[in-house]
Amino acid sequence: MxxxxxxxxxxxxxxxxxxxxxxxxxxxxxIKEGETVxxxxxxxxxxxxxxxxxxxxxxxxxxxxxxxxxxxxxxKRRQVDQLRNNVFGFVFQQFFLNANDTVxxxxxxxxxxxxxxVRERNKRGLEVLRAVDMEDKAKNKASDLSGGQKxxxxxxxxxxxxxxxxxxxxxxxxxxxxxxxxxEDLLFNLNREKGITIIFVTHDDELAARCQRRIYIxxxxxxxxxx
Amino acid sequence: xxxxxxxxxxxxxxxxxxxxTFLTISAIFIGAFTLMMTSGVGxxxxxxxxQQVAGVGAEDAxxxxxARSQENPLSSDVKEYDPNKKADLSFGQxxxxxxxxLNRIKETEHIKSIQPMYSVEPLYITAGQKxxxxxxxxxxxxxxxxxxxxxxxxEKAREYEVTxxxxxxxxxxxxxxxxxxxxxxxxxxxxxxxxQFAKDATVVGVQQKSxxxxxxxxxxxxxxxxxxxxxxxGLPTFQKDRYLYAHAKFDTSISDxxxxxxxxxxxxxxxxxxxxxxxxGLIKNVINGxxxxxxxxxxxxxxxxxxxxxxxxxxxxxxxxxxxxLMKALGMSRHKIFTLFSIEAILLGFWGSLAALIAANIxxxxxxxxxxxxxxxxxxxxxxxxxxxxxxxxxxxxIMAISFIxxxxxxxxxxxxxxxxxxxxE
Numbered sequence: 295m296x297x298x299x300x301x302x303x304x305x306x307x308x309x310x311x312x313x314x315x316x317x318x319x320x321x322x323x324x325i326k327e328g329e330t331v332x333x334x335x336x337x338x339x340x341x342x343x344x345x346x347x348x349x350x351x352x353x354x355x356x357x358x359x360x361x362x363x364x365x366x367x368x369x370k371r372r373q374v375d376q377l378r379n380n381v382f383g384f385v386f387q388q389f390f391l392n393a394n395d396t397v398x399x400x401x402x403x404x405x406x407x408x409x410x411x412v413r414e415r416n417k418r419g420l421e422v423l424r425a426v427d428m429e430d431k432a433k434n435k436a437s438d439l440s441g442g443q444k445x446x447x448x449x450x451x452x453x454x455x456x457x458x459x460x461x462x463x464x465x466x467x468x469x470x471x472x473x474x475x476x477x478e479d480l481l482f483n484l485n486r487e488k489g490i491t492i493i494f495v496t497h498d499d500e501l502a503a504r505c506q507r508r509i510y511i512x513x514x515x516x517x518x519x520x521x
Numbered sequence: 522x523x524x525x526x527x528x529x530x531x532x533x534x535x536x537x538x539x540x541x542t543f544l545t546i547s548a549i550f551i552g553a554f555t556l557m558m559t560s561g562v563g564x565x566x567x568x569x570x571x572q573q574v575a576g577v578g579a580e581d582a583x584x585x586x587x588a589r590s591q592e593n594p595l596s597s598d599v600k601e602y603d604p605n606k607k608a609d610l611s612f613g614q615x616x617x618x619x620x621x622x623l624n625r626i627k628e629t630e631h632i633k634s635i636q637p638m639y640s641v642e643p644l645y646i647t648a649g650q651k652x653x654x655x656x657x658x659x660x661x662x663x664x665x666x667x668x669x670x671x672x673x674x675x676e677k678a679r680e681y682e683v684t685x686x687x688x689x690x691x692x693x694x695x696x697x698x699x700x701x702x703x704x705x706x707x708x709x710x711x712x713x714x715x716x717q718f719a720k721d722a723t724v725v726g727v728q729q730k731s732x733x734x735x736x737x738x739x740x741x742x743x744x745x746x747x748x749x750x751x752x753x754x755g756l757p758t759f760q761k762d763r764y765l766y767a768h769a770k771f772d773t774s775i776s777d778x779x780x781x782x783x784x785x786x787x788x789x790x791x792x793x794x795x796x797x798x799x800x801x802g803l804i805k806n807v808i809n810g811x812x813x814x815x816x817x818x819x820x821x822x823x824x825x826x827x828x829x830x831x832x833x834x835x836x837x838x839x840x841x842x843x844x845x846x847l848m849k850a851l852g853m854s855r856h857k858i859f860t861l862f863s864i865e866a867i868l869l870g871f872w873g874s875l876a877a878l879i880a881a882n883i884x885x886x887x888x889x890x891x892x893x894x895x896x897x898x899x900x901x902x903x904x905x906x907x908x909x910x911x912x913x914x915x916x917x918x919x920i921m922a923i924s925f926i927x928x929x930x931x932x933x934x935x936x937x938x939x940x941x942x943x944x945x946x947e
Binding site: 346349351352371372375376377378379380384386388390392394403404406407408409 | 843844855
């Protein structure tokens with residue numbers, strides 16, 4: 295299996311001069327297609343910074359991130375936007391659903407951004423909602439859902455563009471352990487059935503234990519890596 | 522995101538915060554409505570003037586007076602007497618034209634003919650019963666006058682002819698406009714020595730009321746000239762032959778530039794020459810002055826509305842920080858985020874000005890009929906407010922453009938939002 299994501303000596307420094315703070319201190323790693331990877335670390339360890347760089351939401355101070363063999367650091371902003379839209383899916387701890395919109399409208403947002411027509415995106419929206427067992431709630435307002443249901447909708451939204459990689463930032467952090475477990479099952483099933491690479495950012499050891507690889511981050515460096 | 526989705530999303534966003542949207546649209550509405558009313562009044566008045574002038578003819582007419590003195594009447598300079606300077610025979614501020622002047626003008630290139638306009642001041646007019654104060658003006662050859670009945674005076678006729686403004690018909694004892702035609706009226710004048718004399722003239726028609734003749738009788742040259750000569754009889758020649766105006770005809774085949782040169786030439790000779798258009802230009806200037814003044818108020822209202830738009834959008838950006846961050850994380854470009862907020866502003870402008878357009882078209886006709894029954898009763902055919910489609914669309918586009926400009930600051934802020942910051946959970 296080839297490397298889907300590859301980083302080379304990533305350094306990220308915030309601020310300048312004496313106030314400068316280096317969040318990542320030269321970090322190199324490889325993530326292969328179809329892997330489930332947990333990036334584990336305490337808050338302030340740099341794990342969120344790492345995820346932002348991997349997800350191309352931020353640019354490194356030095357070093358590079360390659361996606362599918364292409365150096366993303368040299369891409370134009372519009373190409374990066376397209377890459378995020380086509381190749382990535384995002385699952386957030388806080389869901390970030392538009393509360394006043396319907397479930398379906400929330401789910402189809404990435405396709406709307408991509409410029410897909412109404413009929414096509416609604417069709418695919420219902421398909422992904424079926425995949426997460428939420429088809430019957432398509433017309434409900436997002437604010438009427440429970441936490442677990444919201445996270446399912448969030449996953450459906452991440453799935454709709456048929457991504458290669460899903461970034462899941464503390465996906466179970468806001469859920470009770472029973473519901474959280476079901477959400478984890480759902481994500482790991484997607485990995486098994488569709489071969490989607492999933493990168494978890496978490497400090498939950500139980501979730502990390504289910505992943506094929508665990509990368510422990512401490513003070514901006516890889517502390518250890520387990521397989 | 523395609524443009525259809527952007528517009529629908531923008532409109533949906535506006536609908537989500539109904540009260541705020543309503544208030545912002547109201548502010549735009551006030552500005553747009555004021556601007557539409559202002560331009561409606563301007564257009565209404567201007568087209569009234571144009572309509573009054575249309576069909577008047579007289580494309581070849583130049584109205585000539587002595588050039589207005591450039592001296593400041595408040596100046597306290599004392600001037601030495603100059604025996605060669607022409608006697609100051611003035612009509613108020615304005616010097617009089619004399620036969621010598623008419624000859625000079627007539628010899629100017631492109632001038633075909635010149636005719637003095639005799640100023641006579643009748644004491645009264647009567648048809649045998651009551652006496653009324655009146656003014657008498659000299660009808661001009663080649664200038665058309667719309668008539669309610671009868672015909673215009675014949676300039677060539679030696680018989681004395683006169684037309685009446687409609688307001689005199691009943692007072693003079695005629696049953697109606699038709700009845701007045703062919704009847705005799707008598708004008709009384711006073712001569713230089715203070716003696717009264719009377720002259721009869723035949724009513725050949727009743728004029729339609731218009732901006733040009735106001736409420737004056739119109740007499741043919743034979744009548745007015747004779748009345749003038751008789752009332753100035755006994756005066757020395759230099760006091761007698763003095764005219765406020767002269768009516769010249771110029772060669773209409775000359776170009777606008779040549780016409781301008783002609784006027785400049787007359788000006789250097791000491792005369793002011795105006796075409797009918799120039800004279801009405803004065804009226805139009807007054808109208809333009811009033812409307813520009815009103816437009817300033819509309820502009821101030823719009824400026825206030827603009828700040829309202831900026832404020833509304835800044836609040837929207839603040840409120841939707843998370844949503845914007847999410848859209849950016851999901852791959853929406855800066856450019857499209859900017860467009861989304863700009864379109865929201867343009868839609869605010871669109872709805873506000875559309876509401877104003879509808880209101881203007883409801884209130885306009887009501888105001889028109891109220892105005893023509895009261896303050897503008899005497900102005901036949903005046904539509905105080907006119908809303909021509911092109912102008913209204915221009916105003917709507919203008920307001921949408923202003924809204925777009927107002928949106929640039931908030932839209933820029935939204936487009937530059939850092940998705941990481943926006944999605945950080947506190």
